[in-house]
Each structure stands twice: as C-alpha cells, then as structure tokens.
Amino acid sequence: GGLVQLDWPPVEGVWSAYADEAQLELALMNLIINARDSMPAGGTVTVRGTNRKAAGDEVGLPDGDYVVLSVEDTGSGIPCDMLQKVLEPFFTTKGVGKGTGLGLSMVYGFATQSGGAIRLESEVGAGTQVELWLPRAPQGDVSVLRPIDLPAPELVSLCRLRILLVDDHAAVRATTAAMLHDLGHEVAVFEGGAEMLTVLEAAPHDFDLLITDYAMPLLSGTDVIHEARILRPDLPAIIVTGYADKGAIARRPTDVTVVSKPFDEFAIRDAIDAVCVGKLPLVAAG
Secondary structure (H helix, E strand, C coil), X not given: CCCEXXXXXXXXXXXXXXXXXXXXXXXXXXXXXXXHHCCCCCEEEEEEEEEECCCHHHCCCCCCCEEEEEEEECCCCCCHHHCCHHXXXXXXXXXXXXXXXXXXXXXXXXXXXXXXXXXXXXXXXXXXXXXXXXXXXXXXXXXXXXXXXCCCHHXXXXXXXXXXXXXXXXXXXXXXXXXXXXXXXXXXXXXXXXXXXXXXXXXXXXXXXEEEECCCCCCCHHHHHHHHHHHCCCCCEEEEECCCCHHHHHCCCCCCEEEECCCCHHHHHHHHHHXXXXXXXXXECC
C-alpha cells in the first residue's frame, strides 16, 4: 500500500486521564490501526491530546474536566448511515481476514468503563476523526498512569499457564495477549494456525493451553484445534469468537469452551480457571 505518516505533535499541559495505562495504550493502538487500514493508498494519521472543561450534551457525559485524545485520518471515510453501526461489536466493512470489527467496539467499551465516551465524525472521501473522552485524574494522583508490575489479586488466574494464542487480527491479538499477561500467564502469539502448529510440533509438551479465534483464513479455530490435538491429544483449548454461525461452532470438540467477543479479563480468566481445575464449561459469555 501507500506510505502512511503518523503525526503526533507534542502538547504541553495536557492533563492526566483517569484510566488504566495499559488499556489506554491498547485503545490508541486500535484507533491508529483502524486509521491506517482506511488509507490503503497512503495518507496521514494525526493524534492529538486536548483538555476540555465540560462535555454537556456533546457526548452524553456530565459536565466536568476531560482529557480528549483524537485520532484523525485522511482515508475513505464512513457513510453517515454506518457511523453508529461501527461501534457495534463485530460490525466491519472489511473482507474476511481483514478485520474482526472489534477495534472500535473495544475502544468504546474501554471508554464507557472508564467513565468516558467516544465521539465519531466522518466524511466520505475526506477522512474520519475519533475522539476518546476520558475523565481527568484527580490532581496529585499520578498512580493512574503508573505501570503496574503485578496484576491485582482478584484478576490472577488460579494457575500460571503457557498459552498458545492464535488470532489473525493484530489489534485483537495484542489486546488478548495483554489480558493474558495481566492474568499471570506466559503467552506465545501467532497470526495463523499453521505458524502455531510448527511451533507446537517442535515442542508439543511445552504448552498448557491453546486459545484461538474461530473465523480465520485457511484454518478455522476448530481446524486449528483438530490439527493441534494430532500433535498433542490432551491439549486443552478455548475458542474466542464473535462469529454468528453457532451451528458451525457447535461442531467443535465437546471439551472446548467458547468465550464470546468482546470479553473482559474476568470472562477469559473464568474460562482459563476451568482449565486449571481440569473441567471446562461449555460457554463463557463476555
């Protein structure tokens, strides 16, 4: 594709946001990746941070101090009738293997859970601007932006596992891997099943769990599990998916649980904890 330039000018005096630093980084990464993908012929992605004193009816938030992070592209834009739909989980305008439709829905979920919101403006042929509104951190409280080395006790899994993670969407893969790290696990990440199977074949007993997306090019999630269990018959597995064809997913092995996207740390933790105790549930909803 064409050259994409990232313009991220430094701004003095922007307040600290009252939000989890790791999740904020992943949210920004999702927005930047979406912006890049909207410009196959090249263009510019501009990231800015500003202070806003009040929200009012503008984004449906109460009046107050907010940090607004905006990501703007010069891409193809989004038609007006799709502006609200793009915030829905699994809605995507991309082809199979090009995206899951989770990027903006994940950012929306993070924003609302943090007491903020998303504002979306777009013009077909001109580009899109996404504003991420987050509450200002209490003055003097710098802990909200300090990296945390250890996960909170209530989020730690019952056991520490070596996990194989397969997902063809880069942003979702990175988000899921970050969750798994936060839960205390070691994670090996792969874009596709074939790549993962090569690693598993070389060391079939070096891993404790396979977590795979379902709808992927070449090998589906059930295909990946089938091939993996030829190499390691007792390998536990979890499918994470937003795929609508429940009949197809129902043809998975009976001991494979399904976690619905989008999910949070608690949903994936519960599914993994079932592996830790040796008993998998059938479905774990996010």
